[in-house]
Amino acid sequence: MRRGKLHAVIDFGGLSVGLPDAEHSPLWDLPPEARQAYWDAIGLDDLTWLRARAWAVAVAVSGLSYYQDTFPAFADECLSRLRAVLSAATER
Template sequence: MGVGDPGFGYPWPWAVSRWLDGEVATVDALGDSAGAAVELAQFLAALQRFAPGDIPAVDMSDDLTGRPLSERDRETRVAIAEVDGVFDAAAMTELWNAALSAPGWDQAPVWFHGDFHTGNLLTSGGRLSAVIDFGGLGKGDPACDLMIAFTLMSADSRAAFRDALGVDDATWMRGRGWALATGLNAYTSYAAVNPRVAAQTTRQITQALTG
């Protein structure tokens, strides 16, 4: 891997990484796989354990996954009102209120991926092969990474995932809130012009409501 600094008219840091073979994970391929769900739980557990005290501070001023869920309150309620009639606004409001009311993360900050959804998972030979795109990496409440349970998994594989990761009720509720908020944001921004996003976010929202 090569890392470069801004220069020669290009204003941002850049990197060149080795190619990873594989295809983007899909619900059809892995949604019902308890084995894949457990592997994802093991990945998150390992990521959360890697938190030595000398890790430098992470600047999350522009990263909403590193901020309290409450900072998405206004835009999420606006989105709920906007999609009323497409989804059950009363059920979404009930879930959102419950997520905001859930006890916050009261343990030491841990690493989270920050953008943990199907588009950032690769498969090879029908199995998980890589987790990619760590641009949202941060430290704090790991609930944001639980969105994978609602973007990829069925009810049964989601139960296996939760059990393997050992997620408590409050963190799970906050995770459902993250899934709802990010799903609504993507749906209201892109669903009208992108059928693929419409289908993915519809599933994400409905699965978050299911729990």
């Protein structure tokens, strides 16, 4: 906003077009051992893993705030994902 008018919009939806990052973001819904087994089996590089973690945070934060009152079960899932991402902050 600038002087009370919309000045710019950032569309984060296209940030990783062509990259598999978003496909891996649900991994933080799994137990740590399963996440590690997935990593080892598929051989993701560090940057893809980092971007997937960022997608997990982005989806969880937006879901938590948007669905808190209208779909509390999903908001709870989002909060659980955020907690998993934070507790796994030192992984790879």
